[in-house]
Amino acid sequence: MDSDSSISNSGCNSPSSIEESAQRLKKKVIELYQGPWNQLNARLVGPQNLRRYLRARSYDIDKAAVMLHESLVWREDVRPESISAREIEVHLKRGANFFLGYDKRKRPIMISKVHLDIDEHLELKTKVVLYQIERCIRMMRKTKVSNLTWLVDLKHFPAHLMSPSHTQLAISIVKLLSSHYPERLGTMIAINAPAIFNVFWKVISRFVDRNTAQKIIILKSKDISRLRSFIDDEVIETEYGGLNDYVYDHEENMKTLLEEEKVWMKKVTRYRNEAVSVDQLLETRNPVKMRHKKKQ
Template sequence: MQMGSESTAAAIEDGKQGPLGREEEIERSKVGIMRALVLREDPSSEEVDDLTLRRFLRARDLDIEKASTMFLKYLSWRRESIPKGSIAPSEIPNELSHNKLFMQGADKIGRPIVVGFGARHKHTSLEEFKAFVTYSLEKICARMPGGQEKFVCIGDLAGWGYANSDIRGYLAALSILQDCYPERLGKLFIVHVPYVFMTAWKVVYPFIDSKTKKKIVFVENKKLRSTLLADIDESQLPDTYGGKLPLVPIQDC
């Protein structure tokens, strides 16, 4: 009996038995196949690590063909949108001047916390806004601690009104997040939601993929602090929500 238990344990450990081990082995195998496919189409993909390929695979439910198509589009988008390899603050002065996105602390499982204030969003050029979204996501990903791939976002809509409604901008930001940074968002808390926001939400909602929808939590005002503290220690919670950390603008991170 003891030998059987030991051999079973060993088999599970090296991925030959057990659901988790098999799933990891399947993922590794598919990443290898996907790498060969995309490398044939775009040699620059050689520079991309396996974790990135795995995120695209997971975003497409491990469908190699769909994930490869998505990834190759991403590489093409990156060459066009970030030709210099990064976006300089000097390229997005209007967006940064609104001081609407911040980053500080981490949740209980180590995911960086990002806070965005919807009422501070002003209409600028769509191209500058898309560049700002890309700049911000690049900053967030660069700040990921080792072993972490996702971030948590608090979208604060206090004071949001029709003057802040920007459907084209919202859809563009959603497209960049879902198509170019898949499996990066861990959870989105939407807080201080005014009733008028639901008009814009109904327009945007159909464009949110099913995986992203599961990560979105609308928080009631009376449950705001308790909901956030369930995921974030008080020591890591932004001070604007009664925590200990002052918010830091994304450009200063």
């Protein structure tokens, strides 16, 4: 490995080495990215994101630069932060995906109930996942954490999800998360896993990197009580042995989402319209801090 593009194992954990590498990574990304810089995309070259991408590529600066550049281009094309709840409402109505609360480490929990996910529209499924992740990232700021917990209920795992198209979708989502949301997954807990899921998992797991695989916990129905190791009883729904008697109410959920969205979309528009110079980006201390004004 080129000594100019990586940090030696002996020094990669020292704050000064990480800071130096983050600055070198930032410079490389600025050289690679041809698009205009603004308050929105400049967030990707902020200190925390730079460190995430460095860790994702084992502190190889050249590889991290390519990865981060690809994320910048992808986000400009897809604009996941601008996905509206209205775009995925047909899916949300089923109550298959929603925000559950926070785990014991104060990480936001997004829950997916596979047996309610009967939509065959594969592009919509991807958009739902992106929407949930982007929302959780915004929620992370409230509890000052940097990753999320994903709870997946595999009860009545439908056979159609093992079709080639759905298998490919699952693989593409895994790759998408690895490529554009490095270090965002804290823990994924799959519960009520039936025997048939093992076949599906054998196919998917080949595309999951080692670090991500270590964050995935698969629990059979008899082991569901282990959820308490990660999530408080007050947050765990009663159907999983907890004390939370929450019943999904689509109208109430949409009202909450749209109220949040109204505030967030205003910020997105403002951030996207505020240009940032290369000189600002190259400052050692991150000059681009998103201004989160308190709601009046």
